[in-house]
Amino acid sequence: MMRDKKRKLQTMFLAVLVAAFTCLPAVMSYAADSVVIRSVNLKFDSQYGSEEILMPGISTTNAGVSVKEVVWKRDISKWKAAKNERVSVILTSDTMIFANAYNRSECKITGAKFVSAKALDNNTLEVKVDYVPVVILGRTARAGWSDSKKTKAVWEKVEFATGYQVALYADDKLKKRISVETNMVDLSEYMDKDAVYYYEVRAIGYTADDRKYMKEGDYVTSDDTIMEYDGDTSGKWKGNTYKQEDGGVPRNSWKQILNDWYYFDGNGVYQTGWLLSGQRWYYMNPKDGKLLIGWQFVNGKWYYLNPDGGEMLTGWIQTQPGIWYYLNPDGSMASSTNVGNYWVDASGRWIP
Secondary structure: OHHHHHHHHHHHHHHHHHHHHHHHHHHHHHHHHHEOOEEEEEEEEEEEEEEOOOOOOEOOOOOOOOOEEEOOOHHHOOOOOOOEEEEEEEEOOOEEEEEOOOOOOOEEEOOOEEEEEEEEOOOEEEEEEEOOOOOOOOOOOEEEOOOOOOEEEEEEOOOOOOEEEEEEEEEOEEEEEEEOOOEEEEEEHOOOOOOOOOEEEEEEOOHHHHHEEOOOOOOEOOOOOOOOOOOOOEEEEEEEEOOOOOOOOOOOOEEEEEEEEEOOOOOOOOOEEEEEEEEEEEEEOOOOOOOOOOEEEOOOEEEOOOOOOOOOOOOOEEEEEOEEEOOOOOOOOOOEEEEEEEEOOOOOOOOO
């Protein structure tokens, strides 16, 4: 009897084992074909702010997938319209698993540019994207004429604008419409008869690519205001030296040319990179020698150059109300560390 009972138990065990192996391929097939997410869709909805850059809306149309976290490489206060901003979007799913990686055809991005997509684990995917901020340009605060030349139109710059459109009128009739990159233009060649002249100016994106991300501002009509314009416009560039109208060349000195500042050495050559002048450090554009201001990323580190003078700042600075950063003695921004009893995060911002 015991022998029959044992044989019966062995038969039942074998039956269960066969059934389990019979179902296994179906389970594996389900995991491979149904549970793995084969493609990912991510959408960026650009928000046009009036004279300010706004965060885009970010969403996914994948069922069972949600946006867990969005991590921007730079703080929004440092963004520029029409310039790429890198972002990492973390997606999660509780019911399905992600593939190890996706290419651009498998990870479809709307409103931004695909960079990479890699799984952090079965249920978490990191998608890196380049987003281009958009903006509605503002109006110039003032438009008038140069104190040095009465046919030279001069107006105040508009934040984010890369160009301006100028419409010249003679006796209330349109005479000429032109686009320029600077906030001044000599209109004398179009003012060829006795008439009452004025102009209208609006901020624009200067290139076709810029105009994809910048909506032009409103026109502002010039008045009889005489505006100071200290930048030299009478000389000529010859390579990396500047020949003034009198034939001289600036040496061992600062000079403002077309609203930009340069420093020329003893040979009359403009300086690039870091410059020590008057016991203060400045950073000159490596490409064209122009003095740079504000936040600058140099050799893997962030520096802040005084917008009012260009000198490199150190210590605690407040760039906006309530937003503090700490700049080390060498000028580089501190990040992810304690400064005394204060913590600054990865973006360099003090966290109360």
